[in-house]
Amino acid sequence: MRIVFMGPPGAGKGTQASALVEKYRIPHISTGDMFRQAVKAGTPLGQEADRYMKSGKLVPDEITVGLVRERIKKSDARGGFMLDGFPRTVAQAEALESMLSTEEMNLDIVLMLDVPDELIVSRIIGRRMDPETGRIYHLDFSPPPYEVMDRLVHRKDDTEDSCRARLTAYHEKTAPLVPFYESRGLLKKVNGVGAQDSITERIHEALA
Numbered sequence: 001m002r003i004v005f006m007g008p009p010g011a012g013k014g015t016q017a018s019a020l021v022e023k024y025r026i027p028h029i030s031t032g033d034m035f036r037q038a039v040k041a042g043t044p045l046g047q048e049a050d051r052y053m054k055s056g057k058l059v060p061d062e063i064t065v066g067l068v069r070e071r072i073k074k075s076d077a078r079g080g081f082m083l084d085g086f087p088r089t090v091a092q093a094e095a096l097e098s099m100l101s102t103e104e105m106n107l108d109i110v111l112m113l114d115v116p117d118e119l120i121v122s123r124i125i126g127r128r129m130d131p132e133t134g135r136i137y138h139l140d141f142s143p144p145p146y147e148v149m150d151r152l153v154h155r156k157d158d159t160e161d162s163c164r165a166r167l168t169a170y171h172e173k174t175a176p177l178v179p180f181y182e183s184r185g186l187l188k189k190v191n192g193v194g195a196q197d198s199i200t201e202r203i204h205e206a207l208a
C-alpha cells in the first residue's frame with residue numbers, strides 16, 4: 001500500500017497515520033516530523049527548514065523533495081508507505097510521481113481528511129504531543145491522562161498567527177492537489193470531524 005494523507009494543518013493526518021501503522025505494517029513518513037528532528041539536531045537542513053517553519057511557510061520544494069527521495073529509497077519503504085504532509089504542492093506531487101515511476105511504482109490512494117477552517121485554529125492551539133510516546137492529544141477534545149501532563153510539548157508553530165499562515169499556504173499551494181489527484185482517480189475524501197476512533201473507522205472503510 002502506498003498511501004498519501006492530505007488535509008489542512010490540524011486535520012489529524014499524523015494521528016490517523018500513526019493509528020494505521022500497526023494494521024498495515026508500513027512506515028509512517030511525516031516530512032513535518034523529519035524537519036522537526038533536523039531542527040532539534042541542529043543540522044544545516046534543520047537550520048534552513050526552521051526559517052520557514054517558524055512563520056508557517058512551506059519549506060522550498062527542492063529541499064523537501066530531496067528529503068523524501070532519500071527516505072522512500074530505504075528498505076523499510078519497499079513494501080509501501082504512508083506519507084503524511086507530503087506532497088504539499090503540485091511540483092512535489094509531480095516529483096513524487098516521477099520518483100515512483102522510475103521504480104515502476106504507483107500510489108494506491110490519496111486520503112483527504114476534510115475539516116472546515118473554522119475548526120482548525122482551535123484544534124491546533126489546544127494540540128499537545130507526548131515526546132515519549134509520540135501520541136498527540138488535545139486539551140479539550142482528546143485530553144491527555146494526568147500522569148503525562150507535565151511532559152507534554154506544544155509545537156512552536158502551533159500558535160494562532162502561524163496557524164493562519166499555514167492555512168493560507170494550504171489553500172494556495174496544497175488545495176490544487178485535490179483536482180490533481182481527482183483527475184488520476186486516486187482521491188478519496190474522508191470526513192475528518194468527530195471522535196478519533198470514528199475517523200479511523202471511516203479511513204478503514206475508505207481503504208477496504
Ligand code: AMP
Pocket residue numbers: 009031032033035052053054056057058059060064084085086087088089092157166
Ligand atoms: P506538519 O507537521 O506536516 O504540519 O509540518 C510542519 C511544517 O513543516 C510546515 O508548516 C512546513 O513549514 C514544513 N513542511 C512539512 N512538510 C512540508 C512539505 N511537504 N513541503 C513544504 N514544507 C513542509
